[in-house]
Amino acid sequence: MTTTSVTRPPTAARGPVPPALGARRRRHRLRVLAFLSPWLIGFAVFLVYPLVTTVYLSFTNANLVSAAGWVGLRNYRFLLEQDPYIWQAFRNTAWLVVVMVPAQVLFALAVAMLLVRLKSGAGLLRTVFYLPSLVPPVAATVAFVYMFNPATGPVNHILETVGIPGPDWFNSPSWSKPALTLLSLWGIGNVMVIFLAALLEVPTELYEAASLDGASPWQRFRYVTFPSISPVLLFxxxxxxxxxxxxxxxAMVAAQAAGGLHSGAVPGYPEGSTLTVPQWLYITGFNQFHMGYACALAVVLFAVSMVFTAALLRRASGFQPQEVAS
Structure with a gap:
């Protein structure tokens, strides 16, 4: 294949900008900045300043009472070597990321696909699945702790009627995180609505063409549905x-509601199984007044979030369709 080069006409040299045109450009820039100023001020006050202050305080011994003194990397060394709860908190948080997040996404996607296929009653079921997401988190958690109470809750009574021994749920280290996962699945209304909107935007012509080619339901999902909703899935x-x-x-409300007086002895009742990094950050910063160390935890948590996000976005970019060279 031969290539032809296209000769572009020479561009005229730029002369000095007339004063009137320069004044109009400056006025245009000022108008743009005036319209952007509410966002710029909010961004600087509520994001940039707190972030910079948090990074600075992470190198100090700030305690909300006396003046902060510079301690260098001491907070980070304590985090890595001496903190008795931080690794338990990281393990619990990692469990939530690995188990809870995929369960939420898959369950929300399954519910959305079911609602798309329903011929009647879809509007009522959409409302039923969405309403739990409107319940305040504290009220929902307290209600779940009551429902899953091993002695008086209705869930274990229902399980006993069918011959299944009910676990201790929020009072058991082995079942506390699965119970929190069930709570998160109950409130997937927001994610379900997003998936539902994405599924309704998939062209029906693609499904019809796949059916004519003899594609199975799994093949239609893999080659038609999944590529169409992949941006929403990534989001x-x-x-x-x-x-x-x-x-x-x-996690905080469930530990205190289930543990009662015993929840304050060890953070993350029962036996630290519900202790997350944000919880430990709150306890060290506002209960123990080690604000410098709490800021170090916040910086590490922010860095981990950025790494996860960048890795996912980089991984997702590899699935973008590539142009085929002729």
Missing amino acids: SVVTGIIAALQYFTQ
Whole structure:
């Protein structure tokens, strides 16, 4: 294949900008900055300044009472070598990322695909599946702790009627995180709605063509549905991982509601099984007043979130279709 080169006409040399044109450009830039100023101010005040301050305080012994003194990398060395709870918190948080996030995404996708296929009653079921996501997290967690109470909760009573011994759920180190996962599956309404919108946008012509070619349901999902909703799937996974790394409210409320007076002895009742990194950050910063160390935890958590996000985005970019050279 021969290539032909196209000769472009020479561009005219740029002369000095007329004063009137330069003034109009400056006024245009000022108008743009004026419209952007609310966002720029909010970005600087609520993101840049707190982030820079957190990084600075992570190298100090700030305690919310006295003036902060510079301690260098002492907080980070304590995090890696001496903190008795940090690795348990990281293991629990990693469990949530590896188990809870895929379970949420797959369950939300399955529910959305079911609602798309329903011929009648889909509107009612959409409402039923979405409403739990509107319940405040504290109220939902307290209700779940009551429902899964091994002695008085209805869940274990229902299991006993069918001959299945109910576990201790939030009172057992082995079952506390699965119970939190069930709580997260109950509130997948937001993710379900996003998947539902993506599935409704898939052209029906593609399914018809695949059916004419004899594609099975799995092949239609793999070669038609999955490529069409992959951006939404990536968005759900990234946001789910970030939310799991920031998991705080449900784990804290479940530990205190299930443990009662015993929940304060060891963080993350029972036996540290529900202790997450944001929880330990809160305890060290606002209960023990080690704000410098809490800032170091926040910086590490932020770095881990960025690494996860960058790795996922880089991995997803490899699935983009490539142009075929002729």
